[in-house]
Amino acid sequence: MKKVLLTLAVLLCSFWLIGQTISTFEDVLSGDSLLNGSESPLGTTYESGSAIFPNYYDTAWGGYWSNGFAITNISDSSTGDFSNLYGNITGSGYMSNSFAVAKHNSVIKIKGEAQNRTVKGFYLTNTTYAYHVVKDGNQFSKRFGGDTGNDPDYFRLVVKAYSQGILGADSVVAYLADYRFSDNQQDYILKDWEWVDLTNFGNADSILFTLETTDVGSFGPNTPYFFAIDDFTVENGSVGIFDKQDLTVNVYPNPAQDYILIEDGKNQPAFILNAEGKLVKNIATNRKEDVSTLQPGVYFVQLGTAVSKLVIQ
Numbered sequence: 001m002k003k004v005l006l007t008l009a010v011l012l013c014s015f016w017l018i019g020q021t022i023s024t025f026e027d028v029l030s031g032d033s034l035l036n037g038s039e040s041p042l043g044t045t046y047e048s049g050s051a052i053f054p055n056y057y058d059t060a061w062g063g064y065w066s067n068g069f070a071i072t073n074i075s076d077s078s079t080g081d082f083s084n085l086y087g088n089i090t091g092s093g094y095m096s097n098s099f100a101v102a103k104h105n106s107v108i109k110i111k112g113e114a115q116n117r118t119v120k121g122f123y124l125t126n127t128t129y130a131y132h133v134v135k136d137g138n139q140f141s142k143r144f145g146g147d148t149g150n151d152p153d154y155f156r157l158v159v160k161a162y163s164q165g166i167l168g169a170d171s172v173v174a175y176l177a178d179y180r181f182s183d184n185q186q187d188y189i190l191k192d193w194e195w196v197d198l199t200n201f202g203n204a205d206s207i208l209f210t211l212e213t214t215d216v217g218s219f220g221p222n223t224p225y226f227f228a229i230d231d232f233t234v235e236n237g238s239v240g241i242f243d244k245q246d247l248t249v250n251v252y253p254n255p256a257q258d259y260i261l262i263e264d265g266k267n268q269p270a271f272i273l274n275a276e277g278k279l280v281k282n283i284a285t286n287r288k289e290d291v292s293t294l295q296p297g298v299y300f301v302q303l304g305t306a307v308s309k310l311v312i313q
Contacts, residue, residue: 023049023232025098036070050114080132087128088228104225114236141222161204255311
């Protein structure tokens, strides 16, 4: 019976899949590098997947990153001060090297066929700077929880969606640090990549990110207003797998158990998605990649806009 159900699932999934694009930022950076707008000051944009990430680098006072997103693969997860604006606490992207760091009041714009379709979500973590300031405090900011550990502090990201240029009333709140628990042992600061689901927004053309903290002084927030994201994922239309043979990915062997090899003349990054369309693994092309840790079942491999079914036995 289980074999029959699996065969049926394979047939159903093979004919129809909601296409999606993932902003991995691996297509923006190569090697150890950083894009913070200094290469194109007074307003520029970075594009990855089906999303546009605005940036503004101000030339006053010697120049500084003023607003929007910076694209980075800086791996410094220990320097917790203003000199390290572009590292995150995990030391890397989500199963990758590159990621984006953003400031308060930043907006992602969605482009192409993905515009006004469902935004699936993204991975979130703390920057190294914000993490260490929240944990230990500094000359400007308090240590969360206070001296007793009982202060009900929080640092959170509030996400809202624009549709047809109108900002919706609904929001998604993700906590970068939460010390509101009556049991202090439950207090936490986010130190891993955490998926933030945005599917309840429905169709959207832009996503707004704002930050909130309980540590506010006479000049405004004392907590460093930065956060890190990766794998921003948007639906970009329906793809009939067998109806569009030019949009398939060459995957060998298939079915697979221990490894797969994906052929690609451009050496693009590829992604393995589960049956729900959620990213489970980033992989490289033109070399053997280990898939032995994946549970048996039906998956999909995405390479650019091309998608193919993958069966793990």
